[in-house]
Amino acid sequence: MSNIFEEIAGLDKLIHGPARLAIMTILSTSQSADFLALQRLTGLTSGNLSAHLSKLAEGELIIYEKQFVDKKPKTQINITKKGQQVLEKHWLQLENFRANIQKLNPE
C-alpha cells in the first residue's frame, strides 16, 4: 500500500491539476496554440490562464512568444521537449497507478 502513496507523492505537482494538465495536453497534440484558443478549450478566465502559463513557463515546460498582429497582441504558446517528456512520464505514472489500484481491487 505504501508504494501507492509513494506513487501519488511522485506525481509531478506542476502539471497534475486539471487546468495545467489540459493546457499541456492541448499543446502536446499541436504545434502551437494561441492564448485565445487555450482559453476557449479550457474554459479558464484570462487571469487564471495567464497564471497557469507563467507557472508552466517557469518550469520550462512551455515557451510563449508575444507578437503584434494587426496592432493587436497575440501570444503563441508551444510545448518544450522537456514539457513533452514530463507529460508523457506523467501519463505513464497515472497508468501504472491505475494498474496497481486494479491489482489491489480486482472487482
Place this chain on the structure above:
Amino acid sequence: MKNITQTKFLSKNYSTLHGLKGVPLGLCLFLISFWANISHYPVKNISLPIVFALGSLLLFIAIDQYYKRTFGEVKQTFASRRAQWIEQFILGTLAIVAFWIDVTFNLPVNFIGLLFALSYLFDKPKITSPSNKYSIIKLVLSICMILASISPLFLGVNWWNTIGVRAPIIGVTMLVGMLGVIQGAIWHIFFVTSLPTAEVKDE
C-alpha cells in the same frame, strides 16, 4: 472543463471542426450547378460563375477571420498538415478524373457524388473518434450522396429531368453543395456547444 479525451479531440481537430468554413464551397457548388441548370446552351457568358467563385472565396476569408478572432488558433503538427495536403491532392486529382468520367460517359452512376461521399466517410474526425456526433452527421450525409449518385440505377437515367434538373451531374452537385452548407452549419453548432463554459476549480 470537459474531460481530457474531449479536450484532446477538440484541440487535435480544432480547425477541422470549424464547420462554417465549408459553407462557401457548398454555396459555390450549389449556385454554379443551379446556374448550369437554368442557362441556355451554348453558354456565351460565364461571368456569373466567376462572381460566385470569387464571392465564395471572400466569404471563406471572412469566416476564417471570424474563427481566428473568436476562437483563436491551434496550429496542427507538421505531420498532420502534411497528411492533409496529401489527402487534398489525392482528392483533387480524383475529382478531375471523376468529372471527366461523368461528362464523357453516360453511366447510371455519378462519380463526383461518390467521391464527395467517400471524402465525407473518411474525414479526419471520423477516423480519430468513430462514434462522435460529428462523424454521425458525415455518415448520414454521405449515405444521402451515395443514394443520389446511384439513383439512376433504380429510377432510370432520365429521372432527374422529371424534377427539372437537366443532367445527373448537375443534380448531384446541387445536392452535394446543399448538404455541405447544412453540414457546415450543424458542425458549427456542435463545435460551439462542445467548448467548455464553466471554469475549472483545481486549487
